Amino acid sequence: GEDVEQSLFLSVREGDSSVINCTYTDSSSTYLYWYKQEPGAGLQLLTYIFSNMDMKQDQRLTVLLNKKDKHLSLRIADTQTGDSAIYFCAERYYGNNRLAFGKGNQVVVIP
Amino acid sequence: NAGVTQTPKFQVLKTGQSMTLQCAQDMNHEYMSWYRQDPGMGLRLIHYSVGAGITDQGEVPNGYNVSRSTTEDFPLRLLSAAPSQTSVYFCASSYGSSPGSYNSPLHFGNGTRLTVT
Numbered sequence: 001g002e003d004v005e006q007s008l009f010l011s012v013r014e015g016d017s018s019v020i021n022c023t024y025t026d027s028s029s030t031y032l033y034w035y036k037q038e039p040g041a042g043l044q045l046l047t048y049i050f051s052n053m054d055m056k057q058d059q060r061l062t063v064l065l066n067k068k069d070k071h072l073s074l075r076i077a078d079t080q081t082g083d084s085a086i087y088f089c090a091e092r093y094y095g096n097n098r099l100a101f102g103k104g105n106q107v108v109v110i111p
Numbered sequence: 112n113a114g115v116t117q118t119p120k121f122q123v124l125k126t127g128q129s130m131t132l133q134c135a136q137d138m139n140h141e142y143m144s145w146y147r148q149d150p151g152m153g154l155r156l157i158h159y160s161v162g163a164g165i166t167d168q169g170e171v172p173n174g175y176n177v178s179r180s181t182t183e184d185f186p187l188r189l190l191s192a193a194p195s196q197t198s199v200y201f202c203a204s205s206y207g208s209s210p211g212s213y214n215s216p217l218h219f220g221n222g223t224r225l226t227v228t
Contacts, residue, residue, distance in 0.1 A: 008151070033216070042115070042201055042219030043154075088153065097142070097161055097209055098169060099217060103153035 004091055006102035013110050018079045020105045022072040022089035030092055032065060034074045037086040037104070046074075046087070076107075084109045112137050117202050117220035124192040124227045132187040132223050134202030140218070142205045143185040144169070145177065147198040148222070154201065160185055161208040192227045199224050 005023045012018040024032070030051050035043040049056045049063045049072075056063045062075040072089055086104040118133045136143065144159035146169075156169030160179040174196060176188040185204075189196060200223045206215040 004153075006153075035217075040221070042203075042221050043217070044219070045216035048216070092210065097167070098144070098156055098159060099210055100156075101146075101154040103151060 004089055004100050004102035006089060006105045008103065009106050009108075011108045011110060012079050014079060014081060016079055018076045018083070018107055018109075020074045020076075020087050020089075020107065022074075022102050022105075024070050024072065024089075024091050024100075026091065026100075027067070027070065032063075032072050033090040033092075033099070034061075034063065035088040035090060035101075037088065039085075043088060079107075079109050081109045081111060083107060114138065115202055115204055115218050115220035117200075117223050119223060120221070122223060122225050124189075124225065126193060126227060128192050129188070129190050130192065132189075132200055132202075132225070134185045134187065134220060135183050136185075136202075136204045136218070137183065138204065138206070138218065139182060140204035140206050141182070141208045142210050143179065144203050144210065144217075145175070145185070145187045146201045146203065147171065148201060149198050157187065157200075159210075189225075192225075194227045197225060197227045 033048045034046045036046045037043045047058045060077045064073045086106050088104045090099045090101045115136045141162045145157040146154040155171045158177040160166045202220045203217040205217045
């Protein structure tokens with residue numbers, strides 16, 4: 001089944017690292033994604049990871065995937081005020097023409 | 112390229128009224144979809160299309176119709192609006208007929224905020 005769970009709110013000081021977590025239920029997922037939504041805007045793809053990878057680093061972003069626990073995390077290093085947004089994880093299933101999104105995690109960066 | 116364009120940005124309807132939310136993309140994307148975003152619910156898929164002339168239902172299709180007569184346009188119709196349809200609606204598209212492969216992320220419009228009174 002398609003079920004993606006996220007915690008809802010995180011506040012972090014500017015310059016600290018922030019970690020957002022997500023769990024999913026379908027082990028046949030092929031791709032997992034992190035999207036960012038700024039106020040009043042649509043979602044933008046931040047990064048993705050293949051289901052056969054454990055980790056992916058992309059500048060300040062680190063994605064960790066624990067397939068055994070079906071757990072995905074996004075770490076943002078040196079968090080900036082421009083990182084304040086809602087972050088969604090999403091998964092795509094093999095042969096399925098849809099993405100399933102989590103409920104989103106609001107990150108507030110305190111200067 | 113303009114990307115994914117949604118109109119209108121805001122709309123207020125009375126219960127029972129009908130309207131069409133417009134979505135157009137100029138990227139020649141085969142795949143298009145409609146999501147609704149509600150507080151605490153995340154994004155839920157309403158309908159999607161893998162190409163002109165082909166549409167299918169998502170998680171929450173009731174109360175909504177779609178058509179795909181051209182590659183560029185994917186309008187969402189509310190035939191008889193209800194307060195439960197108050198939401199922010201997003202249209203999204205991607206290259207090819209399957210969304211979200213590594214070289215084909217979903218591109219989102221900026222949304223339509225709909226209020227039904």
